[in-house]
Amino acid sequence: MTKRFEIGDHVSWNSEAGRVSGTIIAIHTRDFDYKGHRHHASEDEPQYEIKSDRTDHVAAHKGSALTLA
Incomplete structure (x- = not known):
């Protein structure tokens, strides 16, 4: 099972950038x-749904793509 995250958690993920x-x-x-x-x-x-720290971009990801930052 993938780790569970909560609203307000600071996470990171890999993107094209x-x-x-x-x-x-x-x-x-x-x-x-x-x-x-x-x-x-x-x-x-x-x-x-995660709001980027650098931009107003919002992304949607499964927990398996995320790590606590």
Whole structure:
């Protein structure tokens, strides 16, 4: 099972631009549409919305892609 994160946790992940960090602003436990794409989430494998530290960009990732920063 993947580590669970909470709203307000500071995390980092790999992106096309390199290592990025931000703060979790929402947790999804059901499938949702985001930026024109369907993201799959469940209670067992939630997805997290993270606001980047450097920009106003918000990304959605599974917990397996995240580490505490």
